[in-house]
Amino acid sequence: MADKCDLCVLGLIILSSLLTGISGADDHVFISSGENVRLSCNNALSDCKSKTTWNYNRHSATVELINKGIKNKDTERHERLSLESDCSLNIKNVTEEDYGSYTCQQWINVTGKDQQQGSDARVSLHVLHVSVSPSSSSSSSSSSSSSSQTEISPGRSVTLSCQLYSYTGFSCDDRVSSEGVELLWVNQTGVDLKTDSRYQILSSSDQYRCFIITLTTTLLNEDNNREWRCQLTHRNQLKTSVRYTVKYSGEKTVLEEPHNVSNTKVYQYH
Structure with missing residues (x-):
């Protein structure tokens, strides 16, 4: 009986982790096309603007939008992007092509090497x-x-x-x-x-x-x-x-x- 209960508990843990992966791991932001949106970086450091990287992912293709505070001008949307002092990402005039997963990372220099501080902060934009x-x-x-x-x-x-x-x-x-x-x-x-x-x-x-x-x-x-x-x-x-x-x-x-x-x-x- 104890073994069966252990299996039940294990099953509940696995189910909980799956549900968390689907709906709880990311912040979900819903916006209408044509509006402006602000995506928060929940792991932001103080004085973080030069330490922030924002990546964008959709259909397994990752694009670097901002690298340590500097916008990547090779992306089509770069003119609509801006980085706030709290490291949130602003997107102006959102289009249906902007949907996807956005990841905020914080980097610091440790003894001459860049090192990520904390974990990724993910935002799903719908x-x-x-x-x-x-x-x-x-x-x-x-x-x-x-x-x-x-x-x-x-x-x-x-x-x-x-x-x-x-x-x-x-x-x-x-x-x-x-x-x-x-x-x-x-x-x-x-x-x-x-x-x-x-x-x-x-x-x-x-x-x-x-x-x-x-x-x-x-x-x-x-x-x-x-x-x-x-x-x-x-x-x-x-x-x-x-x-x-x-x-x-x-x-x-x-x-x-x-x-x-x-x-x-x-x-x-x-």
Whole structure:
């Protein structure tokens, strides 16, 4: 009996360590694309700025962003990065490509040799991004990859796709079951749009976007100034959201890329 109890305790220890590895080892930061984010270095030393290294990892590829306080200018995002006096990493105008695992290290010089002080401080950055497309349109679109225009009109069907870009080194099934993340499309009063029959809400996932929820609806004349919001909750706490507001003016409607203002994105139809 004692041997069986020992095995039970051992099993609980192993299970606990696995769950800690999935959801407790990293700080988890959730942000909407277009916002600025600050990643804390929890093992920071006093007067640490010249001693800090930040690395970025996604899909087993590690990139050194900052080496002992000096930015790596060979990275595409270097202009959006800055190191604070407390050694936290600032990322301006976050994009869906910024998601991944960030590691802060502290280095000191000991008898002429660099030596890491303390352990790595890891932060998992999860980015919420919403894209929109008319599922039926009748006009030309811009060839620019950064912006596009597609003529639409009331009566046309549009689809909003809300996606959480997330990478922690584990499978989607592990993340869904252990991290308690949920995406919802709600109206301006916070009511889940799944309860309204005019909206088609579908959920899906892929390898690196475990959480995708699309909203499809037909635009009505009374949709002028109507707000739809994709909100992300983590363990029943609201973490971030993206709002879309429809604006009508004139007979013709043109869909434009939104301006990134905080976590509010406004589509102007005119």
